[in-house]
Amino acid sequence: MKKVVSSLLALCLFLIIIPTVTHAEEKIPLYLDGKLLVPEVAPRLINENTMVPIRIISENLGAEVKWNQQELKVSIDKNNTHIDLWINKRNAQVGGKTVAMDAAPVLIAGNTLVPIRFVAETLGIKVDWDNDKRAVYVTTKPGGITPPTTPPSGGGTNPGAGGGIQLPGGSQTPPPTPSGPVIQSIKATGDEIVIQGSAALTASHFYLSSPERIVVDLPNNRLGQALNPKLGEVNGSGAIAKVRYSLYSDNPASVRVVIDLNSKVSYTVTENKTANQVIIKLKQTRYNVMIDAGHGDHDSGAVSLTGKYEKDFNLAMALKVKALLDKEPLINPILSRADDTFLELDERVAKANNAGVDVFVSIHGNKYTPNVTGTETYYWKEDSIQLANIMHRFVTQAAGLPDRKVRQNNFRVITKTNMPAVLLEIGYLSNSGDEAKMYSPAFQDRVAQGIVDGIKSFLKIQ
Amino acid sequence: MRKLSIVLVTVSAAAVLSLTACGQKEQPIGQASPVTSPSGNQANGSGGAVSPSPTANAQKTMQIKSYYGDESGEKLVEKASEIKYTTDSSKYLAALATLKSSPDPKLGALLSGFTFTSAKIDEGNLVVDLKIDPSGRWGAQGELLTLDALKKTLFQFSEVKTLDILLEGKQEESLMGHVSFPHPIKRN
Numbered sequence: 001m002k003k004v005v006s007s008l009l010a011l012c013l014f015l016i017i018i019p020t021v022t023h024a025e026e027k028i029p030l031y032l033d034g035k036l037l038v039p040e041v042a043p044r045l046i047n048e049n050t051m052v053p054i055r056i057i058s059e060n061l062g063a064e065v066k067w068n069q070q071e072l073k074v075s076i077d078k079n080n081t082h083i084d085l086w087i088n089k090r091n092a093q094v095g096g097k098t099v100a101m102d103a104a105p106v107l108i109a110g111n112t113l114v115p116i117r118f119v120a121e122t123l124g125i126k127v128d129w130d131n132d133k134r135a136v137y138v139t140t141k142p143g144g145i146t147p148p149t150t151p152p153s154g155g156g157t158n159p160g161a162g163g164g165i166q167l168p169g170g171s172q173t174p175p176p177t178p179s180g181p182v183i184q185s186i187k188a189t190g191d192e193i194v195i196q197g198s199a200a201l202t203a204s205h206f207y208l209s210s211p212e213r214i215v216v217d218l219p220n221n222r223l224g225q226a227l228n229p230k231l232g233e234v235n236g237s238g239a240i241a242k243v244r245y246s247l248y249s250d251n252p253a254s255v256r257v258v259i260d261l262n263s264k265v266s267y268t269v270t271e272n273k274t275a276n277q278v279i280i281k282l283k284q285t286r287y288n289v290m291i292d293a294g295h296g297d298h299d300s301g302a303v304s305l306t307g308k309y310e311k312d313f314n315l316a317m318a319l320k321v322k323a324l325l326d327k328e329p330l331i332n333p334i335l336s337r338a339d340d341t342f343l344e345l346d347e348r349v350a351k352a353n354n355a356g357v358d359v360f361v362s363i364h365g366n367k368y369t370p371n372v373t374g375t376e377t378y379y380w381k382e383d384s385i386q387l388a389n390i391m392h393r394f395v396t397q398a399a400g401l402p403d404r405k406v407r408q409n410n411f412r413v414i415t416k417t418n419m420p421a422v423l424l425e426i427g428y429l430s431n432s433g434d435e436a437k438m439y440s441p442a443f444q445d446r447v448a449q450g451i452v453d454g455i456k457s458f459l460k461i462q
Numbered sequence: 463m464r465k466l467s468i469v470l471v472t473v474s475a476a477a478v479l480s481l482t483a484c485g486q487k488e489q490p491i492g493q494a495s496p497v498t499s500p501s502g503n504q505a506n507g508s509g510g511a512v513s514p515s516p517t518a519n520a521q522k523t524m525q526i527k528s529y530y531g532d533e534s535g536e537k538l539v540e541k542a543s544e545i546k547y548t549t550d551s552s553k554y555l556a557a558l559a560t561l562k563s564s565p566d567p568k569l570g571a572l573l574s575g576f577t578f579t580s581a582k583i584d585e586g587n588l589v590v591d592l593k594i595d596p597s598g599r600w601g602a603q604g605e606l607l608t609l610d611a612l613k614k615t616l617f618q619f620s621e622v623k624t625l626d627i628l629l630e631g632k633q634e635e636s637l638m639g640h641v642s643f644p645h646p647i648k649r650n
């Protein structure tokens with residue numbers, strides 16, 4: 001009975017989804033700076049728009065991509081541009097402004113496809129369409145390789161032309177078996193990954209965060225017979241969630257290995273030329289957490305009801321939080337100021353950005369008219385919502401003051417820092433009840449512990 | 463004939479100064495017909511050069527909008543007020559003076575701790591020099607509202623194209639250590 005219901009449901013979904021997809025669908029070769037990409041899910045033409053899997057946006061265009069399952073929302077961040085897209089919605093938000101797209105993002109077989117032209121051009125990346133070759137050319141490097149305006153003689157010789165590339169699930173005839181070096185195996189054991197080649201390997205690599213992952217490229221190689229011909233994954237353990245691999249570029253051949261991580265790591269890549277191996281060794285590493293005590297020196301911050309300074313409350317709190325974080329083996333706490341000194345807002349931002357900080361928490365005491373009381377948590381960027389929600393939960397619980405909610409506002413230190421960042425307004429120094437508590441050591445200890453618990457919860461430590 | 467359709471996107475300039483100012487355009491005041499007061503009442507010490515011309519000395523009255531913080535310190539509240547002034551410079555100072563105390567005890571006088579030293583306009587750029595008493599420093603949201611109240615109050619004068627706020631004569635990054643603002647601030 002249950003089975004019948006679920007297959008009926010599946011049929012309904014099938015009927016809902018398929019018509020929009022099958023219509024005018026065509027798989028499209030996608031070239032990045034002149035190189036043909038062979039992503040796990042092929043780009044395709046849907047209603048005259050080239051749609052690409054979202055992974056291309058993060059791993060090839062270098063943007064930060066976040067997926068919100070509840071809202072079916074994709075958030076894309078690159079430099080100062082922020083784009084929000086929703087599955088099946090034609091309206092996107094760019095920097096908070098609504099912009100209509102020609103095609104809505106779609107979810108196909110668990111893969112989110114987004115309109116490449118809209119996303120790339122919004123990020124300032126050039127996109128060209130070659131109607132003869134029916135291919136898309138994306139140029140990330142200024143003055144980079146532009147697509148040939150006319151196909152190089154005859155058409156059919158270039159593997160990118162005429163849709164002759166092999167794609168997963170595609171029905172094209174396989175290309176002639178290419179010769180040359182191949183990757184024979186990829187093994188993940190403990191915190192070590194061994195990539196075995198048929199010849200000496202050279203690897204290039206880079207690290208991406210949120211989510212944490214390492215990307216390793218192996219140029220001049222294809223995938224060997226033991227590996228799924230185009231892509232696949234192996235399971236990991238410890239710090240390794242899984243290892244994905246694909247023939248990332250067809251011409252010239254290049255294999256890309258992506259190591260999805262459970263936590264932040266430091267790593268080494270060793271090329272063993274005699275054994276034809278690349279060995280990637282991972283070591284769990286500490287998260288850099290910056291605690292920013294607001295104000296300082298001639299900037300007293302708010303003056304409390306009984307004439308005490310906000311800067312002193314902030315510093316006392318920051319020092320308590322630092323002392324607690326010092327006990328955490330996976331956290332490296334950094335203070336923006338450790339004494340009564342003044343820092344411009346942009347100096348705080350620069351410190352955090354230059355130190356490669358993973359989490360930024362600014363501590364403040366609030367002031368308004370005497371009746372207002374409670375705790376507020378501010379964030380600005382999309383990447384900070386989760387941190388703000390978690391921190392607010394822990395801090396309000398520890399402080400026991402009225403809940404004045406998580407709010408979004410553009411305070412400099414949470415706007416310009418390039419990691420998840422929040423500004424905590426613990427309580428009101430202008431309110432007699434709040435003020436009395438805020439200068440009591442017991443309250444400060446409790447809230448400091450709440451801040452530490454919030455940070456650990458966000459980083460999934462313990 | 464398929465082709466990729468092009469979507470033109472206007473990415474808003476990154477410099478968003480404050481949230482609350484977005485979307486709400488400052489209107490030049492409609493009812494702002496300056497009335498020349500018949501009384502020879504001298505405007506109190508604007509400090510500026512007082513012109514000997516009797517017309518320039520004549521006191522004018524103007525209805526303006528003034529801005530205060532709401533009861534819970536979350537948003538601005540607009541109130542009508544009347545200013546009397548003689549010179550341009552004293553007009554801006556008179557407008558700013560309305561922000562120092564609130565007509566309604568429930569509202570927050572955001573600029574209660576401010577002392578305005580001068581307000582001079584030159585080719586559309588209004589330079590306001592001010593001082594903030596430490597007791598007049600608010601928390602993060604209060605600072606945002608304060609800066610917004612200043613902007614809304616001064617940009618209601620259509621001749622003010624840009625606003626440069628100086629803190630004791632200097633172009634500082636921030637008024638109270640949470641919000642930064644450019645020099646000058648452009649009318650949005």
Ligand SMILES: [Zn+2]
Pocket residue numbers: 294295301302310364365600601602639640
């Ligand atoms: Zn503060």
